[in-house]
Amino acid sequence: MKTFLLPLAVFFGLCGCATQGPYPLAKNGSVAGTLDTQVEYPLSSADKVRVTVYNEPTLTGEYTVGANGMIAFPLIGSVKAAGLSAAALGSSLRAQLDDGFVRNPSVSVEVITFRPFYVLGEVNRAGEYPYSAGMSVVQAIASAQGFSYRANKKYIFLKRAGEDHEDKTEITPILTVRPGDTIRVTERYF
Numbered sequence: 001m002k003t004f005l006l007p008l009a010v011f012f013g014l015c016g017c018a019t020q021g022p023y024p025l026a027k028n029g030s031v032a033g034t035l036d037t038q039v040e041y042p043l044s045s046a047d048k049v050r051v052t053v054y055n056e057p058t059l060t061g062e063y064t065v066g067a068n069g070m071i072a073f074p075l076i077g078s079v080k081a082a083g084l085s086a087a088a089l090g091s092s093l094r095a096q097l098d099d100g101f102v103r104n105p106s107v108s109v110e111v112i113t114f115r116p117f118y119v120l121g122e123v124n125r126a127g128e129y130p131y132s133a134g135m136s137v138v139q140a141i142a143s144a145q146g147f148s149y150r151a152n153k154k155y156i157f158l159k160r161a162g163e164d165h166e167d168k169t170e171i172t173p174i175l176t177v178r179p180g181d182t183i184r185v186t187e188r189y190f
Contacts, residue, residue: 048113122151
């Protein structure tokens with residue numbers, strides 16, 4: 001009897017160590033690896049930000065990150081934005097404005113429009129779609145008017161923005177999309 005229980009205990013012990021798919025849950029219940037879009041999100045071309053400079057209405061406005069990764073800002077000129085978070089861009093603008101342009105500037109930056117994501121393959125309407133914070137892959141596919149009748153509804157190929165490869169990923173309700181991602185839905189095999 002003891003020899004039977006030992007392998008069974010080892011089996012159940014190992015099952016408890018397995019992770020849940022490619023995106024395990026974080027402590028707060030969100031998907032580990034998701035971005036806090038205002039703090040960690042690295043800006044890139046096609047992102048639109050709102051810059052607010054306190055008591056300076058001529059400097060306050062909306063700016064789009066250009067293909068060169070820069071924004072054209074009054075007084076300063078071109079300012080590097082690509083790769084920076086909104087907070088880091090605000091610090092950069094504050095430092096440059098403080099260098100003889102504005103006395104003790106108070107600058108805040110927030111992302112108002114994220115770069116789009118893309119859905120390809122076996123969906124009813126492949127294309128480019130606007131990103132919303134916290135969007136799941138299921139919602140992204142729904143944006144593309146759902147799966148086609150030939151679609152594999154269990155797995156997708158997901159290429160994260162800035163990466164040069166795509167990963168086969170199981171579709172789960174908690175799998176999130178990030179700005180610039182490409183979702184490729186393949187055909188199922190019978």
